[in-house]
Amino acid sequence: MGSKPLDAASSIFTPGAAGSSTSWGDEMASPTVANPNQNPLDQAQVDGSAGENSSGLHDGSYDVEVKLSDLQADSANPLFSVQSFEELGINPEIMKALYAMNFRKPSKIQEKALPLLLANPPQNMIAQSQSGTGKTAAFVITILSRLDYTRPKQPQALVLAPARELARQIEDVVRLVGQFVQGLTIQAAVPGAVERNARVESMVIVGTPGTAMDLIKRRQLDGSALKVLCLDEADVMLDTQGLGDQCMRIKAMVPRVQQVLLFSATFPDAVMGFANQFCPNANEIKLRRDELTVSGITQMYMDCEGDEGKYDVLAALYGLLTVGSSIIFCKRKDTASGIADRLRKAGHEVLAVHSAFDGAERDEIVRKFRDGEGKVLITTNVLARGIDVSTVSMVINYDIPMKGRNDSEPDPETYLHRIGRTGRFGRVGVSISFVFDRSSYQALLQIAQHFGIDLVRLDKDDWEQTETTVKRVIRSSRAGTNLKA
Numbered sequence: 001m002g003s004k005p006l007d008a009a010s011s012i013f014t015p016g017a018a019g020s021s022t023s024w025g026d027e028m029a030s031p032t033v034a035n036p037n038q039n040p041l042d043q044a045q046v047d048g049s050a051g052e053n054s055s056g057l058h059d060g061s062y063d064v065e066v067k068l069s070d071l072q073a074d075s076a077n078p079l080f081s082v083q084s085f086e087e088l089g090i091n092p093e094i095m096k097a098l099y100a101m102n103f104r105k106p107s108k109i110q111e112k113a114l115p116l117l118l119a120n121p122p123q124n125m126i127a128q129s130q131s132g133t134g135k136t137a138a139f140v141i142t143i144l145s146r147l148d149y150t151r152p153k154q155p156q157a158l159v160l161a162p163a164r165e166l167a168r169q170i171e172d173v174v175r176l177v178g179q180f181v182q183g184l185t186i187q188a189a190v191p192g193a194v195e196r197n198a199r200v201e202s203m204v205i206v207g208t209p210g211t212a213m214d215l216i217k218r219r220q221l222d223g224s225a226l227k228v229l230c231l232d233e234a235d236v237m238l239d240t241q242g243l244g245d246q247c248m249r250i251k252a253m254v255p256r257v258q259q260v261l262l263f264s265a266t267f268p269d270a271v272m273g274f275a276n277q278f279c280p281n282a283n284e285i286k287l288r289r290d291e292l293t294v295s296g297i298t299q300m301y302m303d304c305e306g307d308e309g310k311y312d313v314l315a316a317l318y319g320l321l322t323v324g325s326s327i328i329f330c331k332r333k334d335t336a337s338g339i340a341d342r343l344r345k346a347g348h349e350v351l352a353v354h355s356a357f358d359g360a361e362r363d364e365i366v367r368k369f370r371d372g373e374g375k376v377l378i379t380t381n382v383l384a385r386g387i388d389v390s391t392v393s394m395v396i397n398y399d400i401p402m403k404g405r406n407d408s409e410p411d412p413e414t415y416l417h418r419i420g421r422t423g424r425f426g427r428v429g430v431s432i433s434f435v436f437d438r439s440s441y442q443a444l445l446q447i448a449q450h451f452g453i454d455l456v457r458l459d460k461d462d463w464e465q466t467e468t469t470v471k472r473v474i475r476s477s478r479a480g481t482n483l484k485a
């Protein structure tokens, strides 16, 4: 938002930047735009990709405390709303929890979606909104408003997410929003959470598609009275072959569902046909591609010396990574484990998690990260979506996200979800993407073009400048973690 489309002449690479020995952009970028001596942050402010934005979030300096009420009063901001939760007709027990959670006003997606979601008879919904703008509460409030509390042992709503960590997080949100609702029962359906032969007899079930499907097939979970079926991160759920098949099968096994809900920050065109089939006659809240980025996230990149150079840059960045909390995304599990080992040997404290760890270990590592026991988390795409940790002020794309056969094309959606782990609900943050050769450069360029993002270049040969730039944004992000209404 607020960014202009990027082309080869834009600031993705600063041609001939002082001291830069290799720059994959040099041969491609026109030397007309960027000023090599300009502070990247100033460039960002000129571009509108950071600094003074349409919300008035920054006043030209990053050292300002963000007021949530200012953001929510700005009609261009995804957190904007004119109404209050009361006006949306939400039940008082849920309202009490929202106040306890310090939710004073709905966000734009909550304000737009909730009247449609709560209307009778129930209607399907496909809802899109930028990362960190409160989609979870929108579907959780809907589910809690639809339950029959005289039937505490009857599964009535099933929420599915692509990863166990996200399912666990959603389970926590259901518990929080439902903390004052008498008689509410909630259960997780993730690998290892349900004993073989045990019955799943709670009103709200939150799980991953494979486990939920097995539980229904084995009749441990009776899906016959399920009323609401919600897919979070619905585009990846429907678009990934295994997950999509499992979701289809689950849907076929729960015939009484009255309301199907699909939520995500991204709904690429290619998935919409299937989404409409899965969720027929739905109300749709969609965004344009150029509305998808979160203006509080300053998106940067660094041009590294070969693949090995990426590790050196990461190690040099360690101090900055621990100013707030950070997540480093790698393509492969062995890369994630490998760089975690090397950083530990170099005396740094890091956490690492990916799908090769067992479920209990994964839960424990993510818990440590959430609780601040570890500030740097190295992971894969398994945590790219949905994870909500407000202290995350920096995201590193150690590898540019790729998709397709043999990872032949850039993956703009995964890029957007990864960087969306920072800049949650009006906070600001930084993302740094590492490029090191022509193909990684091209991939990042295509992602930037896809969303119309203006990326800011950090010079690996000018650490002083890099530190000053990143610290300014992060300091502001930390101030922003205490949002005042």
Ligand SMILES: Nc1ncnc2c1ncn2[C@@H]1O[C@H](COP(=O)(O)OP(=O)(O)OP(=O)(O)O)[C@@H](O)[C@H]1O
Pocket: 102, 103, 104, 105, 106, 107, 110, 129, 130, 131, 132, 133, 134, 135, 136, 137, 264, 265, 385, 386, 387, 388, 390, 420, 424, 425
């Ligand atoms: N109305 C509100 N007021 C204040 N905080 C809110 C409100 N709604 C949600 N939040 C907070 O905003 C944060 C982000 O919300 P959430 O995780 O639901 O985002 P999301 O839109 O699902 O993002 P993603 O696309 O990354 O999954 C959470 O910490 C949540 O508690």
